[in-house]
Amino acid sequence: MSFPALLPSALRRLVALAGALACAALLPLAAQAADEPSPDTEQWTGVRQYLFADRPIADNMGDVVELDAPFRAEDAAVVPIGLKAKVDQTPGRYIRKLWLLVDKNPTPIAASFELTPESGRADIETRIRLEEYTWVRVVAETSDGQLHMARKFVRAAGGCSAPAGKDMEAALARLGKVKFKLEGEVQQGKPTLAQVMVSHPNNSGMQMDQVTRLFVPPHYIRHVEVAYAGKVIMSADVDFSISENPNFRFYFTPQAGSGELTAKVVDSKDLTFSSTLSLGKTGT
Amino acid sequence: MPLALAAALLLTAATPAPDAVSEVAPGVFVHLGQVAEAARDNAGDTSNWAFVVGERCVAVIDAGGSEATGRALAAAVRARTALPVCALVITHGHPDHLLGLPALAAALAPQRQIAAERLPAAVAARRGTYQALAQRQLELAAPPVIAVPGETVNGEAAIDLGGRRLVLRAWKTAHTDHDLTVFDEASRTLFAGDLLFVGHLPVLDGSLGGWLAQAPALRALGAARTVPGHGPVSSAAGWDAQTAYLAGLRDAVRAALGRHQTLQQAVAGIDAPAGWAMTELYHRRNVTAAYSELEWED
Numbered sequence: 390m391s392f393p394a395l396l397p398s399a400l401r402r403l404v405a406l407a408g409a410l411a412c413a414a415l416l417p418l419a420a421q422a423a424d425e426p427s428p429d430t431e432q433w434t435g436v437r438q439y440l441f442a443d444r445p446i447a448d449n450m451g452d453v454v455e456l457d458a459p460f461r462a463e464d465a466a467v468v469p470i471g472l473k474a475k476v477d478q479t480p481g482r483y484i485r486k487l488w489l490l491v492d493k494n495p496t497p498i499a500a501s502f503e504l505t506p507e508s509g510r511a512d513i514e515t516r517i518r519l520e521e522y523t524w525v526r527v528v529a530e531t532s533d534g535q536l537h538m539a540r541k542f543v544r545a546a547g548g549c550s551a552p553a554g555k556d557m558e559a560a561l562a563r564l565g566k567v568k569f570k571l572e573g574e575v576q577q578g579k580p581t582l583a584q585v586m587v588s589h590p591n592n593s594g595m596q597m598d599q600v601t602r603l604f605v606p607p608h609y610i611r612h613v614e615v616a617y618a619g620k621v622i623m624s625a626d627v628d629f630s631i632s633e634n635p636n637f638r639f640y641f642t643p644q645a646g647s648g649e650l651t652a653k654v655v656d657s658k659d660l661t662f663s664s665t666l667s668l669g670k671t672g673t
Numbered sequence: 674m675p676l677a678l679a680a681a682l683l684l685t686a687a688t689p690a691p692d693a694v695s696e697v698a699p700g701v702f703v704h705l706g707q708v709a710e711a712a713r714d715n716a717g718d719t720s721n722w723a724f725v726v727g728e729r730c731v732a733v734i735d736a737g738g739s740e741a742t743g744r745a746l747a748a749a750v751r752a753r754t755a756l757p758v759c760a761l762v763i764t765h766g767h768p769d770h771l772l773g774l775p776a777l778a779a780a781l782a783p784q785r786q787i788a789a790e791r792l793p794a795a796v797a798a799r800r801g802t803y804q805a806l807a808q809r810q811l812e813l814a815a816p817p818v819i820a821v822p823g824e825t826v827n828g829e830a831a832i833d834l835g836g837r838r839l840v841l842r843a844w845k846t847a848h849t850d851h852d853l854t855v856f857d858e859a860s861r862t863l864f865a866g867d868l869l870f871v872g873h874l875p876v877l878d879g880s881l882g883g884w885l886a887q888a889p890a891l892r893a894l895g896a897a898r899t900v901p902g903h904g905p906v907s908s909a910a911g912w913d914a915q916t917a918y919l920a921g922l923r924d925a926v927r928a929a930l931g932r933h934q935t936l937q938q939a940v941a942g943i944d945a946p947a948g949w950a951m952t953e954l955y956h957r958r959n960v961t962a963a964y965s966e967l968e969w970e971d
């Protein structure tokens with residue numbers, strides 16, 4: 390139980406950080422610690438009913454899943470979020486689904502991820518857009534059907550930070566490029582961190598200019614599927630809450646001999662993009 | 674640079690009158706906004722604006738960050754000249770340069786309003802965010818009206834003020850994806866918009882690679898003086914200080930990516946260099962933007 394012991398120092402660090410920020414957009418500093426609103430939001434009530442009906446959810450216990458999110462988003466267009474498993478992926482009990490929920494975004498269900506024992510670890514990192522100060526949640530469903538939630542209140546940044554992408558033309562020019570990166574040493578039988586990146590504007594299509602009547606047409610990634618050695622290890626349904634150039638870090642467990650990581654990505658116009666990474670001989 | 678320059682900045686930035694201008698060259702009038710985040714006590718006067726007076730008419734460059742700055746700008750123009758305003762040029766669509774436009778346009782009735790080609794789309798995608806931000810920061814009763822110029826430039830265009838020519842040039846993605854500069858040939862004054870920050874930490878909302886790639890061309894325009902978007906009027910040294918920061922940011926983020934650091938780790942581990950104002954607000958954001966751009970390299 391070292392996790393709860395860590396909290397006070399982490400909290401102190403965050404409060405100190407907030408104190409150092411001379412941002413006029415923030416509330417008075419003394420109110421920082423106290424300005425966390427009730428987590429029982431109207432949006433959560435609706436989403437909870439829609440996704441989970443009356444099933445019980447263990448809230449913020451920290452023993453199955455944790456949420457890694459910044460106290461304050463530096464850039465509202467690119468907010469790093471980590472969904473962290475506290476349990477191993479064993480065939481007997483594993484996390485089979487993770488939902489990433491953002492109360493105040495136009496579509497609060499940002500993503501859902503399906504995982505298997507072959508995933509190795511049910512850890513996912515991605516980046517999201519935030520429309521305003523909001524609760525961000527992860528709900529994990531274990532293979533025994535139990536639900537567990539972790540949540541954090543995230544403040545959006547001041548400045549000119551906006552959820553829109555920075556270079557619309559560059560994003561379109563590179564549209565559909567899919568790239569894998571291995572983030573650690575490939576060791577047979579051990580969960581190994583990898584990353585799949587998709588070049589895509591991931592536009593919401595919800596912004597319209599009142600003067601020019603120009604629409605940014607909706608165009609976003611809706612499905613990402615990663616397989617290793619022919620077996621799906623992560624399958625994600627996502628939407629435009631995910632940042633421009635969607636990016637997912639995940640684990641897989643390399644096996645003896647060669648193996649291939651493959652990604653299949655489908656967007657809202659039913660365009661399909663894919664990529665393959667051949668691992669060759671894995672280490673022994 | 675930086676400590677001496679930052680100290681000088683603090684002195685010069687001590688709350689200038691909202692309509693104060695200095696004539697930095699014959700017919701070239703510049704207002705230096707405060708190096709600060711927009712707030713009620715500065716009424717959005719947090720960016721530089723300028724106007725250039727020719728024999729026949731006047732061009733105004735940027736509009737400041739509020740209705741108040743738009744009105745102050747119009748008063749400053751009318752205190753100097755009765756000539757008509759033939760053009761209002763907006764260097765880019767960030768709210769601290771744009772929000773004064775409606776008040777300015779109402780007071781001065783510019784014949785043309787000009788920006789870079791991609792400005793309308795960029796502002797369209799951010800309008801709601803900018804309105805909410807301005808309302809909160811300036812403590813307004815209602816969200817401000819945001820208007821954009823109706824005429825756009827791709828590449829180069831010239832404006833004749835009567836015996837005086839201004840050259841407008843749209844750039845590839847750098848500070849934003851729609852940066853526009855104005856060069857006054859008569860005085861060789863460059864109005865760089867936010868392609869140049871002096872003393873105020875550069876803010877990356879476009880492309881780090883694009884900004885670094887185009888900095889030599891901007892510096893090589895051979896301006897006698899450059900009016901930045903934020904901070905005092907500068908010599909070529911301003912470009913060098915800015916490039917040192919941006920190149921340092923690029924190198925530090927590349928190194929973090931090489932070590933397989935996550936975005937969070939890079940943001941936590943890359944410190945801001947000394948000598949710049951506004952680092953608390955913008956450096957970590959710059960690291961975030963640089964990381965999400967540079968991870969696509971190789």
Ligand SMILES: [Zn+2]
Nearest residue numbers: 765767848867
């Ligand atoms: Zn700007």
